[in-house]
Amino acid sequence: MSAFTVARNPVAFRSLTTNVSRGRSSVAAKAGPNEIVGETAFWTSKSGQAMRGTAAEYEAAKEAGDTYLASTATGVLPEWAAAAGADSTLKYSLAEAFAFKTPEGANFLASGPELMNGRAAMMGFVAAAGAEIATGQTISQQFAEAPFGVLLTFSMIIAGSLFSYTANMEAPAAGPFTKEKELLNGRAAMVGMGIMLAYETVKGSALL
Structure with missing residues (x-):
């Protein structure tokens, strides 16, 4: 489970829609025309709801086990989202x-x-x-x-x-x-x- 891409600096979005599809799950994450300041993460909750928040909020959701998929939005990928797109960094034999x-x-x-x-x-x-x-x-x-x-x-x-x-x-x-x-x-x-x-x-x- 990981976060999506993020913007470290103020970034203006005209309209952005990201569709995430994995298996039978399809979720849309949207950013409006407002300006985003600081690190902003986009992720999908366990219930399939598109979420948007700060890096700290994403980490809290991940610790609580309430994240499913990462999405991708334009911007700079921060260190805490280095594994974006993966369900987990852990694999088993x-x-x-x-x-x-x-x-x-x-x-x-x-x-x-x-x-x-x-x-x-x-x-x-x-x-x-x-x-x-x-x-x-x-x-x-x-x-x-x-x-x-x-x-x-x-x-x-x-x-x-x-x-x-x-x-x-x-x-x-x-x-x-x-x-x-x-x-x-x-x-x-x-x-x-x-x-x-x-x-x-x-x-x-x-x-x-």
Whole structure:
């Protein structure tokens, strides 16, 4: 997470619109016709709101974890915004992403394995429950019918999660879908999947 470009000296703006687009997030930062004096930073908050303030205000927002993307405006790039355009200066190795411990400074609330297992469990639980209701097949029967599709889906989830985790990139909250709720839903899905598998192993029939 970093700031955008900035003006150290008074700069007159006629009209400036900066569009930032990363993934599914698109934010516009605007500077009016007024004169800007001193260091002024432009950034995007976690909620996707275009922000403008001083270098100190940007640093305070960053410390509070309320920054997402940097933008670019004409002007001189100060030292405190040297990493403008990046989500984070911290990157992680595959070993750190697979470790059962959240790396220091990570933009994620959970370790890599918990995050990946949670995402896979959410997808698997919804798909398995839907198929059980529609066909009456157990999870093992569903897997036996389409093992390649199941493995490919989970491989893509893991690969996508690894890409964002090693780069320490975090998607902004989309309405009610926050990282806290993703973690909670992922844990619930893992428990739900475990219950379904245990029941079907003992009973030999679909739970739903």
